Amino acid sequence: MEEISAFEEFEKKDNLARRRSLLPIWIKIFTWLFLIGGAVAIGILICGFFLTNINLEIYGIQASHPYTLTGFLISILLIYKGTVAYGLWFEQKWAPQAAIIDGIMGIAICIIMMIIIPFTHxxxxxxxxxxxxxxxxxxxxxxxxxxxxxxx
Structure with a gap:
């Protein structure tokens, strides 16, 4: 009787179809950058009381402290981008849909910061x-x- 190994999936040589291989190299690089950025954003939110002068910026949104409205918004965006990067790197089923939402949000925020905000402030x-x-x-x-x- 043949025993089935729990690690059989890793031992197969013909299992070459990986989701990660669908990603181009530039997305893999940004995935790692946003994995690190999401972790740093969590650290900044945890240590925010001890930070006196920190500049946060993404998509033209700027904040000088993490415990302001814009600081929270930037931190949430970075944590979401880190979550999407985690999903892409670890080949989660939900990752492409989250990445599409991330891309649409990023484009919308850039357009708002580029076209609407300069005329209102x-x-x-x-x-x-x-x-x-x-x-x-x-x-x-x-x-x-x-x-x-x-x-x-």
């Missing part, structure tokens, strides 16, 4: 958000990967 100037370029390609790639990812 006099101390914020118009800037072209270059984050829109990789966000567009990220969104397109995740939409293309999603059906394949679910079937693997």
């Amino acid at each position: 006099s101390n914020i100037n118009f800037t072209i958000r270059l984050e829109l370029i990789p966000l567009y390609f990220y969104l397109q790639k995740m939409q293309k990967i999603k059906p394949i990812w679910k079937n693997i």
Whole structure:
């Protein structure tokens, strides 16, 4: 009688279809950056009382302390991006949908910070958000990967 090993999945040589292999190298690099960024954001929220001068920024949103409204918003965005990065790196089934939501949110926030906010706040100037370029390609790639990812 043949015994079935609990590690049989790892011992198979023909199991080459990995979800992670669907990701291009630039998304893998950003995945690691946002895994680290999400962990740092959690650390900043935990140690926020001890931080006197810290500059947080993402998509044109700026904060000088983590316990302000914009500081919480930036931290939540970074933690969400870290969660999406975790899902992509560890090949979770929900990761492409979360990545699509992340891309749409990022593009929407960039457009708001680029077009609407400069006209409603006099101390914020118009800037072209270059984050829109990789966000567009990220969104397109995740939409293309999603059906394949679910079937693997």
